[in-house]
Amino acid sequence: MSVEPRTPLGVLELLPAQQLAFQRMLDTIRRGFERFGFLPIETPAYELSDVLLTKTGGETEKQVLFVQSTGTLEKARDGKRPELALHFDLTVPLARYVAEHEHELVFPFRRYQIQRVYRGERPQKGRFREFYQCDIDVIGKDSLALAYDAELPAVIYGIFAELGFGKFTIKINNRRLLRELLESLAIPAERHADALHEVDRLGKQDRTEVEARIAAVTGADTARRLLDLLARPLAELPASGGKDDLQRVYDTTLALGVPASALQIDLSIVRGLDYYTGTVYETFLDDHPRIGSICSGGRYDNLAEHYTKSKLPGVGISIGATRLFSQLLELGIATATQRTTAHALVLHVEAPLALEYAKLAAELRAAGWNVEVYGGDDKLGKQFKYADRSGVPLAILYGSRERDAGVVKIKDLRAGVEHDVPRAELLERIRALLHTE
């Protein structure tokens, strides 16, 4: 032993049982994406730095992790920016991918992408340097119908309903509507971003305080009128394009099967990025508001202006799976209920029957069960201890006694009950035992 084994800071490394639960979560997300006909893509973990960092300023660059071989480390000492950098989200790689493969894709292009992304920020609690994002986007060429904006909350509803992390609410709003409301109050365009930045605090901070902050941007009277507008039901707002869009997205989302109890128009939802121009989404677990939005996104005008002359409007949404899972683990909601992938463990009862254990396992696997064979000729006590610790539900015992009696012994480790089963009925009995779970 020469080096202490340590995990780098800012990553979520899981024990196998937790990994099983996380993997199930990612599988559910993937299935939910495919249920709506989204197509998978994967991009490399790193991009060329000049491609990745084209549209971003120095702040982003500070958070980027660069990739270098020993050879290029030499060059770096000359002060050159490294040629490769790990992607910090899946949106810039998507833009690059769509622009690069534009003529090979079918539009509207419906893609999903489940990958880890990397941020160079200082590791601290709840902040990861490596984390999974699960993204879907629908990308149009030249235009993209509003109906697609309703699909994304329907996808999200299906996934979180299946994940079973408790009640949740998908909140939707429309940036165009917000812009129109600000215009109706004669707030100058150059103050919109500041005003919306404060509006975004509604629901997270005290209303009086938010009003004071908006007042600093717009004046007190306008601030009060704005908050009054934002508190009204959509139907009571003045007619506008953004209002119509939001209503249509809401109605279509309900028609797609999302219950009204899980969908809410919330005019205080802004989303930080200026990038968004129409519909915006955030999603909250009703019983755990402090986790914040677990799934956010929106409509944007042009995905890849830096890479192509084609206009590519789109709408997308992203689940931050690592952060969500780690918080649910802490809250005890995402529990590692399953410790093993195996349904049965064939014990090594007598050495002369070793090949019989292999054959029994092969038979069970061919029937679709996941099966382990205990490899060594350890005492049965030690084998049962392994079975117990591994969490396998059934142990299969077959010694000369069982062979002579034409039976196999199944020990149900969940119930602590043994069954002597005629050899010919083994598969049937195992099916019965495992389906009672």
Add this chain to the structure above:
Amino acid sequence: MSVEPRTPLGVLELLPAQQLAFQRMLDTIRRGFERFGFLPIETPAYELSDVLLTKTGGETEKQVLFVQSTGTLEKARDGKRPELALHFDLTVPLARYVAEHEHELVFPFRRYQIQRVYRGERPQKGRFREFYQCDIDVIGKDSLALAYDAELPAVIYGIFAELGFGKFTIKINNRRLLRELLESLAIPAERHADALHEVDRLGKQDRTEVEARIAAVTGADTARRLLDLLARPLAELPASGGKDDLQRVYDTTLALGVPASALQIDLSIVRGLDYYTGTVYETFLDDHPRIGSICSGGRYDNLAEHYTKSKLPGVGISIGATRLFSQLLELGIATATQRTTAHALVLHVEAPLALEYAKLAAELRAAGWNVEVYGGDDKLGKQFKYADRSGVPLAILYGSRERDAGVVKIKDLRAGVEHDVPRAELLERIRALLHTE
């Protein structure tokens, strides 16, 4: 447009239909691993450099890709090695993981791991800097029974039989047996590595040439006698521990359901790494020997000697999924047969019925089908063009004519046939149409 969108060299980026095929391959591999009760783990893409590079020499370090934030780039200019490096395989991370989490794991620890790994080598055809590895290992504490050596070829057989890339052969050998054979010919221990390095060329190079190369190490007479031994059936070799082990692994593998036609004892299989001490494996596609081994591994004495005092013997095997898939693509064997995840596309026939399309899609999705809704009110010709290009098998049409007649029109785009189906029979008919595939 300001930057040309380009993918970095040395990565395999796939179009969606190819990605679907690759994803199916990874899913099959994962299912195959779980069928034997292996447990998933994932480790971060990067490790601390001092942990990752502990046991490797300068050659490995040259092939490593380091990770740096802008802040640490400064330090690198002082000539310091960066703190983080991308993992170049999954074995060193496994060793670190097992040593770090030793007291939380159940031994024998059966883990699978499907992740991308990174090599800083010069990109060239068939050489990837980023590629998937799919690894399984069984790790014992202090000891690990030989029976586990037989499981790995059984796992591999199940997976490649299901993948359907044609006939394949799993070749097994035993390094202990090789050592014993070299000893029986009085080849000094310090020449074993050189001699085995040449033996490894058998089957890849001309036998006469290999014999000459071995003769340069051992002398001509010994070389001839060695090749004579290696050409014999196992049963005709002198008795030895390695011979017994190899025979037992072979017999147990057959008992696990691997047909003799897919399993072959081949005494010329060496595997490059000194790391291996017992059973070794290589796997070849019978019709494509030039691809080389598609899945290799072996038994080792101690996984994590640099990280822990515990002795952790193990046996493992690895599928290089990216390289394999890219070669199968080139050969036309891994074909992207499925272009979409969707089973049906609901067309937008008449704008006033838009919510009906959403409801139809919701109904089909609830029944388990993957469904898209065409979002815009484009002409039907354009919508069918999209359907055709996307590859969806069924289009669903529902206009006022169909509504008034109480039917839904299903167009089977594979057969070019339309069916008017009573509304109440929609699900049943779709099931029938999609199951005929």
